[in-house]
Amino acid sequence: MISSTCMLNYTCIFASNSLEYRCKVSECDLGDNNREISYDQPWLKYALPLTSNGYEKCFRYASSSSLENQCDANSFNTTKLIGCTEFIYTTDEINVQTEFNIHCDDSYKLALIGSANSIGRLALLPIVGALADKFGRLRVAICCVLCCSTFGLIKSFSVNYTMYIVYFQLEFLESLAGGSSFNALFILVIEMSSFRKRPLCTSLLNAFGIFGGILLGLLAMYIHNFRYLLRAIYAPGLFVILYIWLVPESVRWLLATGRVDRAIKILERMAKVNRGTLNENSIKALRLQYSSNSKINATKKLNADHNENNLSMFQQIKLVVIKLGLRFLICGYLWVTCFFCFYVLSLTSTHIPGTNRYIGFIIVQSVAINGALSSAIFLNKFGRKKLIFCSLILSGLSAIITQIIPREQSIIVLILFMIGKFSITFALNVVLIFTVELWPTNLRSIIMNSCSMIGKMGIVAASFATLLITSAPILPFILFGVTAGQAFRITYIYAIH
Structure with a gap:
């Protein structure tokens, strides 16, 4: 668990997570399924601006040619940037x-x-x-x-x-x-x-x-x-x-909340699994220590100690x-x-x-x-x-x-x-x-x-x-x-x- x-x-x-991606250059990246198009292309240096972290992800150079599959240095206008609407990834992850x-x-x-x-x-x-x-x-x-x-x-x-x-x-x-x-x-x-x-x-x-x-x-x-x-x-x-x-439930929590019988049953199961037995004196001690009467006595003792202590509220x-x-x-x-x-x-x-x-x-x-x-x-x-x-x-x-x-x-x-x-x-x-x-x-x-x-x-x-x-x-x-x-x-x- x-x-x-x-x-x-x-x-x-x-x-x-954010994957590695680049702009799709429709004039050169031919095909409708973007996941089948290769990320690395020899013409990327002509179509995408280069930054200190690699190629620009969100902008590309505008095309200067109306012909498809024209992907050389003369095919792009490096003075004009346009935003990207489609993207190519390095992996096939979805x-x-x-x-x-x-x-x-x-x-x-x-x-x-x-x-x-x-x-x-x-x-x-x-x-x-x-x-x-x-x-x-x-x-x-x-x-x-x-x-x-x-x-x-x-x-x-x-x-x-x-x-x-x-x-x-x-x-x-x-x-x-x-x-x-x-x-x-x-x-x-x-x-x-x-x-x-x-x-x-x-x-x-x-x-x-x-x-x-x-x-x-x-x-x-x-x-x-x-x-x-x-x-x-x-x-x-x-x-x-x-x-x-x-x-099993936490034995300490069971004892602290007064569920002594249930805690003892769990302890007996644990002892049986470990090929042992729970001593009767231990059971009596647990019942005595965590019984409701002992809690009342402990509360009274705590209140008595509190009264003896002259600390102010502040x-x-x-x-x-x-x-x-x-x-x-x-x-x-x-x-x-x-x-x-x-x-x-x-x-x-x-x-x-x-x-x-x-x-x-x-x-x-x-x-x-x-x-x-x-x-x-x-x-x-x-x-x-x-x-x-x-x-x-x-x-x-x-x-x-x-x-x-x-x-x-x-x-x-x-x-x-x-x-x-x-x-x-x-x-x-x-x-x-x-x-x-x-x-x-x-x-x-x-x-x-x-x-x-x-x-x-x-x-x-x-x-x-x-x-x-x-x-x-x-x-x-x-x-x-x-x-x-x-x-x-x-x-x-x-x-x-």
Whole structure:
């Protein structure tokens, strides 16, 4: 389920990405089917203006000859430009751009699709987190995945961009459900694992999520029609309904909400699967600790301690706002940084010079698995903050150095991409555990989703930052490096104080 959920995060990379294209010169590009016309032609230097980024995409020279198939230097008036109405592509892919004719001045519409996806993952996440705290992690996760799969399948039947704009709401709802399901599943896994096994479980969880991205790259390599690709990705999510019988609810959540009998049944099942038994004394201790009477006694004790503490109302509010508020803001900013850097590298991995766009994406995603798994080795040996320091600095430096290397050195650029992806995945994995461990069970889901909501701003920014890859290639990586450095600085100050 995690692999499927994370796979959905990258659908816009292949379904609504901008392909390499040029003007169709009707006098020379003969044929009605533009997808069968070759992109490279010997006469392009006569028909299209040359820019620093290659041939002009949206304008061409006017023809000076009325004859067809006259494509030499004398056939075009280089003093007069005309706009393009048809386009030729380098590949046979069918995506939102080619299907709905989105080019030139309309290119912002592609970013709008990605932003709708990101904003959907941002909005209402705290509410979904509150629902998970109220009704259980598993129920909310299953409902979210079912909704996500349904909306995604409907989206694959869009017939024009107007319909896709109407489906802005579907894109929004689909991404909202997808983003919420990962958080619910993540907390479910964390709460089912012990403190020492928590880093390993988190690393494996993220590794499966990254594997979903690799699987998407492989599918996109062979399925070039975005409609079929979306259906292949979303359809398996409908089988998540089987998780009702296959996956148990979080025992910690059940105990925290007073469902002791159900929690004990799950623990007995777990013990039976592991060829053990649940000790009667342990069962009695659980019933005693989480019974309603013990909760009443704990509440009375808390009120007594509160009365003994002579803090004024203003002092209490100040304590909550300064300490807990600062903690929440720090977590939120770390999420923004990690998501921004993570998705900038993912989205720009299809533009690595000298590599196939699918291979580049798969390689960068594969490195992220190493980053997720290696965090399990270091998390129990070093502090969370120290690991965040080192990984953020390494990712920021690799992003900035990438722009110093000449484009001809594609191998070095790819290695730096891999280092950046490894380190930011490592940082993201640590930040996830760091956030979960800072908050109690009854607030964990809503705080996790709130931090995730703030973090999704980084994905929205990444969607627009990657538009600059053609006009100002250095800018997304400078933003990456500066953001990572600032996050390091804020975390360092928080650690000292």
